[in-house]
Amino acid sequence: MLEEPQRERSHRGSGVVAFFRGFLRSPEQVGSVVPSSRFLEQRLVRLAGVGQARCVVELGPGTGGTTRALLAGMPADAKLLTIELDARFAELLSEIDDPRLISHTGSAAELGEILDLHNLPAPDAVVSGIPFSTMPRQIGNAVLEAVRDRLAPGGVFVAYQFRGHVGRMGREVLGQPDIEVEALNVPPMRFFKWVRG
Template identity: 40%
Template sequence: MRSPLAVGSAFPASRFLVDSMLAPVDWNRIGCVVEYGPGTGIFTRALLERLPGNARILAIDTSAAFIDHLREEMDDRRLIAVRGSADHVQRIMADHGVEQADCIISGLPFSTLPPDRAARLMDVSHRSLSPDGLFLAYQMRRAIAPLLHRHFATVETGFEWRNVPPCHLYWARSPRPFSRSDGP
């Protein structure tokens, strides 16, 4: 309620949204996930259920309350919850000894960011990923689409009605194309 533009939605993600977003990815192959805007941790928990034992999640949120909540609720050595902004992802990764992310998953409301900032954030995100890394996003609006197409060779899309509000889903990667049916 205090930060409507930053949070973007009054409701946490539904299990339908989480399942649709995560289903196409072979999480066994992922060593490090960076999560932008974990909020109350709906996606974080689902990621921990899917990731192998040696993986890591770097969950970055600007809200101290959400980060405290994650630390209290999720006692898992794979999870590093950091209060900070996704804009500083490269410094945050370096601070935690992470060179490249295999996957970034973003719940940030890109449509409410000033265009320059949104472009810089996508640029820095792309540079933080390993060469065949994945960028996943769930968004109320489609403002993120042109930014994804500018940086990634392949952008697959979906839509999940069973969420409040309904959400556009994006799976982006470069350089290799992938098939949703095979997993990216």
């Protein structure tokens, strides 16, 4: 088995501490006490189809592990917009040195306005790690409606969650999702995927 490069291990180690602190600070905004596994990250990149995307949006990037994975899978001329509510997590994203990355601190419910602010086209993929199970239903619906309204035709929305709230809420706004499970994550993670017709 190949060892992770020292820099990557360092990012993961500092990410675990920052993630845990974020959970203690605002458990309703952070879906887990530990960041995602590399298996989760790889599945997310594949399901979202970021290899062919020109504009990707990540809602709730946390400490940046999934952000780095998305950037690694994206074309050289694509753009990644991250929207993070927690200012301390957003500050960690500024450590990622990649000209394709646009980091925005704000609410995912304002997706349309944020895309316009940064002069970005309709996204080909939107991925979300924000915990729909702990947010008020009204805000969760606003996020899902914003994704529906701004996703490009044929675009993909992937939400990865421990619980099934987003699946139930999403059916009302986006229709029936495809569901997969990543067992190699602590705890196991569910992926809910919608494709805009």
